[in-house]
Amino acid sequence: MGAPVTDPDRSTEPEDTAVTDAAASTLSGSELVLQYSSSDDPIIGGESIAAEPGAVTALVGPNGSGKSTLLKGLANQLAPEGGSVLLGGDDVQSMGTKALARKLGLLSQESTSPSSITVEDLVYHGRYPYRGFFESISDADREAVERAISLAGCGHLRGREVGSLSGGQKQLAWIAMVLAQETDVLLLDEPTTFLDLHHQLTVIEIIKRLREESDITVVVVLHDIEQAARLADHMIVLEDGEIRARGAPSEVVTESLLEAVFRIDADVELTERGPRIDPLRARNDGNEPDRDDAESRRHDGTEATE
Amino acid sequence: MSKRKSTVGPDPTAPSSAKESRFGWLFDPNLITVVLGSLAIVFAGGLIQVSYGAYSMTFAQAWAAVFNPNVVFNPQAWDAFLLGETMPEMSTESLIVWNIRLPRVFVAALVGMNLGVSGAIFQAVTRNELASPFILGVSSGAGLMILLTLVVFGSLTAFLPLIAALGGAGAFLIVYVIAWKNGTSPVRLVLAGVIVGTVFGSLQTALFFFADDIGVVQSAIAWTTGSLTGTDWEQVRLVLPWSFVVVLLSVAGSRQMNVMLLGEQTAKSLGMSIEKVRFALSGVAVLAAAASIAVAGIVGFVGLIVPHMVRNLVGSDSKKLIIGCLFVGPALMVGADVGARLALSPTQIPVGIVTGLLGGPYFLYLMRKQENMGEI
Numbered sequence: 001m002g003a004p005v006t007d008p009d010r011s012t013e014p015e016d017t018a019v020t021d022a023a024a025s026t027l028s029g030s031e032l033v034l035q036y037s038s039s040d041d042p043i044i045g046g047e048s049i050a051a052e053p054g055a056v057t058a059l060v061g062p063n064g065s066g067k068s069t070l071l072k073g074l075a076n077q078l079a080p081e082g083g084s085v086l087l088g089g090d091d092v093q094s095m096g097t098k099a100l101a102r103k104l105g106l107l108s109q110e111s112t113s114p115s116s117i118t119v120e121d122l123v124y125h126g127r128y129p130y131r132g133f134f135e136s137i138s139d140a141d142r143e144a145v146e147r148a149i150s151l152a153g154c155g156h157l158r159g160r161e162v163g164s165l166s167g168g169q170k171q172l173a174w175i176a177m178v179l180a181q182e183t184d185v186l187l188l189d190e191p192t193t194f195l196d197l198h199h200q201l202t203v204i205e206i207i208k209r210l211r212e213e214s215d216i217t218v219v220v221v222l223h224d225i226e227q228a229a230r231l232a233d234h235m236i237v238l239e240d241g242e243i244r245a246r247g248a249p250s251e252v253v254t255e256s257l258l259e260a261v262f263r264i265d266a267d268v269e270l271t272e273r274g275p276r277i278d279p280l281r282a283r284n285d286g287n288e289p290d291r292d293d294a295e296s297r298r299h300d301g302t303e304a305t306e
Numbered sequence: 307m308s309k310r311k312s313t314v315g316p317d318p319t320a321p322s323s324a325k326e327s328r329f330g331w332l333f334d335p336n337l338i339t340v341v342l343g344s345l346a347i348v349f350a351g352g353l354i355q356v357s358y359g360a361y362s363m364t365f366a367q368a369w370a371a372v373f374n375p376n377v378v379f380n381p382q383a384w385d386a387f388l389l390g391e392t393m394p395e396m397s398t399e400s401l402i403v404w405n406i407r408l409p410r411v412f413v414a415a416l417v418g419m420n421l422g423v424s425g426a427i428f429q430a431v432t433r434n435e436l437a438s439p440f441i442l443g444v445s446s447g448a449g450l451m452i453l454l455t456l457v458v459f460g461s462l463t464a465f466l467p468l469i470a471a472l473g474g475a476g477a478f479l480i481v482y483v484i485a486w487k488n489g490t491s492p493v494r495l496v497l498a499g500v501i502v503g504t505v506f507g508s509l510q511t512a513l514f515f516f517a518d519d520i521g522v523v524q525s526a527i528a529w530t531t532g533s534l535t536g537t538d539w540e541q542v543r544l545v546l547p548w549s550f551v552v553v554l555l556s557v558a559g560s561r562q563m564n565v566m567l568l569g570e571q572t573a574k575s576l577g578m579s580i581e582k583v584r585f586a587l588s589g590v591a592v593l594a595a596a597a598s599i600a601v602a603g604i605v606g607f608v609g610l611i612v613p614h615m616v617r618n619l620v621g622s623d624s625k626k627l628i629i630g631c632l633f634v635g636p637a638l639m640v641g642a643d644v645g646a647r648l649a650l651s652p653t654q655i656p657v658g659i660v661t662g663l664l665g666g667p668y669f670l671y672l673m674r675k676q677e678n679m680g681e682i
Contacts, residue, residue, distance in 0.1 A: 037488060077574055101577025108571045114622040117564075121623070128565055129577035134558060181576070 024088040024103065025184035025217040027051040027074060033082035034066070034073040042081060043069040044241045051185070051234075056211050056218045058232035058249075060225050062262055065238040067221045068109060071187050074219065075106040087185060101129035105183040109190050111174050115163020119173045122162055123148055126180030145180050152176035152206060168199025175206060186210070188220040192227065204231055225262070229253045230274035237261055249274055259283065336620045337630060344633035351640035352411040356403045358648055363399060371403040387539045388546075406538065413537040414643045414657070415636035416545045417598040418608060422635025423556045424594035425609030426616070426627050427587050430563040432492040435617075439595040439609035442499040442588065446506035447477020448599045452529045453513040456522050467544060470529065470603070471596035477502055478592045482585070489581050491570075532605030532658030534643050541601040548597035555590045556628050562587065563624035605658045607665030608638055614672065638664075 028050040035042040043066045051057045051074075059067045072078040074085055076092040085092045092100055105126075113122060126148065127141040149155050154172040157165065162173060171191060178186060188207070192200040204227065210216050211233075222228040228235060229249035237245040237252060239261045245252045253275040258266045267278040357368040377383045377400050386393045393405065424439035432441065440446075451473025455462050462469065482490070485498035510530070517523045528535065562583050565573050573580050598605065615638075616630035639657070642664060646657040 075575060077571065096577075097574070097579050098577035101575065106571075106575040108569075108575070111572055112569045113572075114567050116621040117567075117623065121564075122568075125565055125568060125576065128561075131561075178575075 023053075025053045025215055026089070027053075027085070027087050027104070027185045027217055027219070029070075029074055029080075029083060029085045031083035032070070032073050032080050032085070034069050034078055035081050036069075036078070042241065044073065046082065047241070047243050048083075049074070049236060049243065051217050051219045053217050054211070054215045055233035056207060056220060056231060057234045057236060058228035059219065059221045059236050059238060060223075060228045061238035061244075064240075066241040067238055068189050069241075070238065071106070071189050071219065071221055075104060075187050076100060077106065098129040101181060101183075103183050104185045104187065105178040105181040106187045107174055107178045107189060107191060109193070111170075113162050115161060117162050119154060119157045119160055119162060119165070119176070120145070120149070122173055123176045123180050126177040129181065144182050148176045148179035148182075151179055151209065153202065166199075168195045168202070171195060171199060171203060175203065183216070185217045185219070188218065190221050190223055193223050200227070207231060225253060225258070226275065226277045229277075253277065331623070331625055332629070334620065334626060337626050340616065340619050340630050341633045344637035347637035348411075348415060348633075348640045351637075351644050352408070354644050355411050355640070355647065356407040358651075359402075359407060360652070361398075361402050363402075367399055368403060371397070371399040372408070374400045374404075376400070377404050388543060390540065390543060409538045409542050410534055410643070410647075411640055413541045413545065413601055414534055414639040416542070416549050417534075417602045417605060418612070418635035418637070418639025419632050420545070420549055420552055420594040420598040420635070421605060421609040421639070422612035422616075422631030423552055423628060424591040424598075426613040426624070426631045427556060427559075427563065427591035427594075428609075429613050430566055430624060431584055431587050431591070432496055433567065434492065434496065435614065436610070437496070438607075439591060439598075440604065440606070442495060442592070443477035443481040443502035443506065444474035444592055444595045444599070445604045445606075446503040446510065447480075448474035448596070448604055449530045450477075450506045450510045450513075452603070453510045453526055456526050456529075457513050457517050466529070467600035471600040474596045474599055475592055477506060478588070482588075490584065528656050529603040531656040532603040532661070533654075533656035534602055534646065535654045535656070537601060545597050545601045548593060552590060552594040552597065553632060556594075557625070559587055559590060560624040560628045563628075567622070567624070603656070603658065605639070605661055607658075607661045608635060608642075611661075611665050611668055612638055615668075 028048070030048045031046050032044055032048070033042050033046050034044040047070070049070065059070065061067050069078065073080050074092075076085065076095075079093065087095070087100070087104055092104070095103075123145050124137070124141070127137070127144060130141065131137075149158060152172050152175045154169070154176050157169055157173060160169075162170060165173065175188075175191065178188075191203050191207075195203065207218055207220065208231070210218055220228075220231070222231070229252075232249055235246065235249045235252045236243055237257065244261050245257055250270055253268060255266060255268050258264050258268065258277070258279075263283045265280040265283060267280065269276045269278070353365065353368065353372075356372060357363060357365050363371070374397070377396055380394060382391075382394045383396070383404070385391045387404075387409075393401075396404070421439055425437070428437040428439055428441055429435055431437075448470040451469050452466065455466050455469050481495065481498045481502050484501060485491075485494040487494070514523065514526070517526065562578070565576060565578055566580070566583065566587075568576075570580055573583075595609070612631050612635045613627060616627050616634050620626040620630050638661070642660040643657045645660045646655050649655070649660075
């Protein structure tokens with residue numbers, strides 16, 4: 001199986017191939033201020049973040065801490081009020097939309113599609129940034145789609161209509177679609193939330209294979225801290241729009257951090273498969289965050305369903 | 307991976323059988339059935355239209371006149387039809403069939419085509435199954451300009467088709483300006499369409515009070531409900547070039563529509579410049595609607611029902627949807643015009659009345675059958 005790295009034949013800009021893979025897959029945001037037009041206060045107030053090239057970076061944090069917003073800012077879905085995002089040395093805002101989509105893929109939290117589209121057709125949409133207005137499907141497109149489908153393990157679903165799939169199967173189809181984009185950087189917004197354990201582990205396996213078999217840089221928002229700690233090479237903890245901790249999972253996931261950021265009492269035990277978290281009870285010390293969760297969910301919701 | 311071996315007929319086991327060739331998706335049995343069925347209806351409707359009327363002839367006579375080799379293979383006759391040059395000599399039957407009755411069938415087919423495609427595009431752009439070509443203010447803008455021309459600027463009546471089409475396009479631009487606030491969204495576009503439609507609709511109704519004779523009112527009603535009475539080759543010449551453009555752009559743009567249906571966020575993350583694409587697609591749809599208004603007035607329901615019917619038959623893939631609409635639209639329009647012209651003969655009623663009478667019950671049927679309508 002070929003690794004889903006950018007196919008040099010299809011690259012339209014010659015300078016792409018000149019840059020080494022490691023440089024192409026660097027993603028960093030500096031002094032990012034992110035805000036929705038409907039709210040007065042910024043969700044993210046001037047944070048800097050760098051994704052480790054070729055590795056998996058996990059973003060964790062309580063509900064409403066700004067994880068999804070940060071991801072949207074990195075993907076240029078939300079234009080920053082301040083600061084900038086650099087992808088392979090270029091400012092994402094100055095890149096063309098299709099050029100950006102050839103280098104950076106984003107899987108949103110809630111994806112909608114017409115229910116009668118087949119999985120295969122959905123995955124072919126991942127080739128959109130590579131096709132001109134009148135261009136038809138090329139062999140490179142076909143190969144990329146085949147690689148993506150096999151990597152996401154949804155070959156048996158190929159001919160099925162998306163509307164007839166379970167939540168987990170749908171997610172695999174969507175993952176295949178972003179993989180068909182063949183980007184250097186992949187941003188995944190809560191890819192395992194709402195899935196059963198089997199499909200959660202399948203998604204995690206896909207991310208692990210991406211790390212092992214390619215130079216792709218993955219930034220993933222995860223709800224489950226333990227899952228994040230086991231998967232990621234690098235963790236970033238957000239609370240209320242601020243980065244509270246970053247580093248290797250074993251250093252970041254501590255009892256005191258869980259107490260301070262997630263407001264729970266928990267036992268953390270370091271095992272060879274990563275930290276093991278045993279949540280005991282929620283803390284009610286009256287130390288509520290400033291912004292309530294309902295508001296932030298409203299932002300997420302309206303953006304996701306538009 | 308298997309290579310370009312063009313296999314007719316879908317094979318569910320083989321990977322990407324539909325992707326083998328550029329036009330492989332056309333060999334969808336449902337789509338072929340829809341196309342052939344529609345052609346049969348257009349053909350039957352056309353034959354009825356050319357056979358019946360004030361000068362009655364038998365089917366055999368009409369048939370002979372339609373396929374009269376002296377007309378069909380006469381370049382001079384086609385010059386007369388398509389370029390408006392002088393008509394060559396021909397038999398009375400041929401003259402009636404070719405010069406009076408057939409052009410009306412052609413105009414009906416072209417109007418149906420344009421309205422079907424226009425509706426399909428607007429439903430994709432607004433992601434709402436209940437959108438029609440006239441949702442973004444096109445019909446109210448055209449209607450207001452029609453009334454203004456007939457009632458106030460009577461001397462401009464000769465330019466009515468053009469003025470109506472421009473009015474529709476102008477109203478669409480106003481809707482877009484109102485809806486724009488750091489970009490648009492389907493909901494804001496529809497709301498702006500309702501606002502413009504309400505205001506222009508009121509003004510249009512108010513103008514009826516200033517109409518001084520019944521002829522003007524009847525003419526206004528014919529234009530605002532949609533009528534094919536009195537259409538001939540001039541209307542064909544008017545609408546045909548635009549129809550070509552619309553067909554070309556809508557077929558080419560169908561992949562953009564498919565990506566748009568994945569949702570704004572996904573479309574953006576795939577690198578689509580969503581505002582540009584939305585405006586361009588809307589522009590094509592408005593062009594189609596304006597072209598049909600210019601020759602037939604505001605024919606309601608066709609643009610709403612046709613994409614619905616096609617989607618039920620071939621699924622929501624925009625490529626198939628557009629192709630289906632190109633055939634089902636003409637079938638509906640030609641069929642409805644048979645009723646409009648012959649049902650109360652010798653009185654001809656506006657075809658828009660017939661499409662409305664067909665459209666209402668069809669929607670009732672859909673409402674009973676489908677559990678949730680609305681979002682695609």
